[in-house]
Amino acid sequence: MVRDDRIRTLVDANAADLLGYLSRRVTPREDAADLLGETLLTAWRRRRDLPDEPENARMWLYGVARRVLANHRRGVRRRRALADRLGVEVAGFVATHPDPAEGQEVRDAVAALPEELRELVMLVHWDGFGVGEAADLLELNASTARTRYQRARQLLAEALAPVVS
CATH class of the missing domain: 1.10.1740.10 (RNA polymerase sigma factor, region 2, helix turn helix motif)
Structure with a gap:
């Protein structure tokens, strides 16, 4: 003391x-x-x-x-x-990477995805991981990750499809 x-x-x-x-x-x-x-x-x-x-x-x-x-x-x-x-x-x-202004429509579509789908898409397409590796990182069952990835691809295809009038 x-x-x-x-x-x-x-x-x-x-x-x-x-x-x-x-x-x-x-x-x-x-x-x-x-x-x-x-x-x-x-x-x-x-x-x-x-x-x-x-x-x-x-x-x-x-x-x-x-x-x-x-x-x-x-x-x-x-x-x-x-x-x-x-x-x-x-x-x-x-x-070595394109101008960020290019592809803004795609980035916006990815950003609009629900979080659990968005992170999976980003890991696969932007960070170069396979769906299985992304599943491991996200602590998901591989089949759950594949299902979510398919859902994300479907939502992106709808968001990016040209509007037919």
Whole structure:
């Protein structure tokens, strides 16, 4: 219980300074509040490691903040690298796929299907799964999936049939 009181006192005395420390080192600055929260949570979890001497305890708390900030920076770098990789993949996808404006009538017809039919059609035609594989993904009996798929095809054919006047 004494450690709990000491960590509370330490946090009360240093939270504002820690927020300043973090806000000067992170962009956007608004992330500093989240990092402070993470620092305080980490400090609370590790309160058994809290040094007895007040100045050492303060430095320990800043060390926790420094490690939280380092983890944050690594995460930002990983997210940027992932975004770069995805950007290249998206560019390749856009280059090899038709304009989304084409086929809008078909997409509208699929969107109008009941959910249990729509997802099945999308898995088969847009994601390249077989009806059996789609059944597994949707946790359906294979015969149920085949029946639903036939129903979906029938509804799509009716929706996409030219109107005869």
